[in-house]
Amino acid sequence: MKITVVGAGAVGATCADNIARRELAEELILLDIKEGFAEGKAIDMMQTASYLGFDTKIKGVTNDYAATADSEVVVITSGLPRKPGMTREELIGTNAGIVKSVTENILKYSPNTIIIVVSNPMDTMNYLTLKTSGLPKERILGMGGALDSARFKYYLSQELGCSPADLNAVVIGGHGDTTMIPLIKHATWNSIPVTKFLSQEQQDKIVAATMVGGATLTKLIGTSAWYAPGAGTAAMVESIVRDEKKLISCGVALNGEYGQSDISLVVPVVLGKNGWEKIVNFDLSEAEQAEFNKSADAVRNMNNVLEL
Ligand SMILES: NC(=O)c1ccc[n+]([C@@H]2O[C@H](COP(=O)([O-])OP(=O)(O)OC[C@H]3O[C@@H](n4cnc5c(N)ncnc54)[C@H](O)[C@@H]3O)[C@@H](O)[C@H]2O)c1
Ligand SMILES: O=C(O)C[C@H](O)C(=O)O
Secondary structure: OEEEEEOOOHHHHHHHHHHHHOOOOOEEEEEEOOOOHHHHHHHHHHOOHHHHOOOOEEEEEEOOHHHHOOOOEEEEOOOOOOOOOOOHHHHHHHHHHHHHHHHHHHHHHOOOOEEEEOOOOHHHHHHHHHHHHOOOHHHEEEOOHHHHHHHHHHHHHHHHOOOHHHEEOOEEEOOOOOOEEEOHHHOEEOOEEHHHOOOHHHHHHHHHHHHOHHHHHHHHHOOOOOHHHHHHHHHHHHHHHOOOOEEEEEEEEEEOHHHOEEEEEEEEEEEEOOEEEEEOOOOOOHHHHHHHHHHHHHHHHHHOOOOO
């Protein structure tokens, strides 16, 4: 198994670290445009192998796409992160060009790969990849829902005083401060609806904190988060390469599902060796469907900015 991570910055390196520790690949290529940067990070990670006991061979390269040839999965994290006070959408001007050129270069050497798009604004960057790569839609996934669902579980666990591992909680919609939809009415604590234990005020607080989870961390850190984004992306990679069939919220092309078409939005999908294998339909209430449609309108407005 060969995996490539493009972008050796905060998220790309953390994702690579998670992939290596779990030995999801024999060969892991880390590629960055900045001279020597990926090489340095790869050597640093390889020097943890004797302590962590992994066998994955990590190689860093500067813009050398030939080294990525025949990758079965490629993660794209290249691009600017936001600064405090910015929205993810403000990154579109720079990141669209980066994501498009990276995708083109990757496909020259791995024409049948599975691509996971992390760069922001993720919903629109994933749509761009869907429109320009020519890959089957099942082989293109956006990472955002995995992260937002983990944040949702974190905030629920804080309020409930429970382990996040005992929670089932899903975020759908867009990966934006105002477009994501934490489905609190469907969230359970070991099969018991969490709403049974939480006042309306607590529920509203958890949903609001989840929606601005990324902005909160950006304000605290000065740039956007990387530990949970790296771990969330690696969880998607793991379900694909081990064919685990995990149900994870991902950005995928909708073709009538959830009432939307010609758009990438976050919905729960089964992840296996072929990419996303099935979209699972929640029976949304009328209010939830209306929120989903509103998120779709906002994401579509961003998609319309792209020069396709
Ligand atoms: N979808 C999500 O849930 C999620 C989560 C966290 C971050 N992000 C996004 O991921 C992206 C990366 O975030 P980060 O914190 O790692 O940023 P970072 O600045 O630490 O790293 C980005 C890296 O991309 C590299 N790069 C830029 N252009 C490139 C190109 N053309 N080819 C190869 N490499 C290139 C840079 O040199 C840099 O090392 C941002 O757009 C951020 O908003 C998304
Ligand atoms: O918040 C950001 O800009 C980065 C990422 O999308 C996140 O949610 O952490």
